[in-house]
Amino acid sequence: MPKDPKLGDETENPAGPVPAKYFTAIIAGLAVLALAGLGAAAYFYNQVGELKANPQKIAQEETAALIARVGRLIILPTDEQPTVATVADPEKLKDQPFFAKAKVGDKVLIYTNSRKAILYNPESNIIVEVAPVNIGQTAGASTE
Incomplete structure (x- = not known):
């Protein structure tokens, strides 16, 4: 059944x-x-x-990629490699006008010979600030 x-x-x-x-x-x-x-x-x-x-190789590749991205937004010096830094705590830098609009993770490219600093936001792919760099000069010193 x-x-x-x-x-x-x-x-x-x-x-x-x-x-x-x-x-x-x-x-x-x-x-x-x-x-x-x-x-x-x-x-x-x-x-x-x-x-x-080879951790240096990875850092060099990341720096080259960063320079390429920023180079699409502004003409960069080609005769030198920049020093690259990452903004970790923008609150500590707020008293400096260059970092007034900085956010965590922003990149700073410092071209010593060209005397140029660039603040770049990789998330938004924008240049936040560009400023001249005065290295080795004291305030109030004159060159005659």
Whole structure:
């Protein structure tokens, strides 16, 4: 006597057991996912190893990318590499007019030979401030 699903009795699977081809496809899919995961893990492990071996290279690449982004907004000196700093606490710098609009994470590019400082906001991709740099000169000193 057939069992009625409306009465809550268990019924047999009308298609029968799961075919072997579906089982094989599931196993193959899981194997592909596992290999992709292992490949990603190996890639990131290698990246961390490179960073530990040569942190200066990463810093140079980041500086070059920053110069390229800022260079699209303003003409930069090409005869020198800037000193780059990141604004960590703008409250400590608020008394200096150059940093009046600075935010956490803003970058400062200082070109010593060209005597130029640029405050750049990477989030908004805007130049916040540009100012001359006076290095090695005391206030009130005159050059005659």
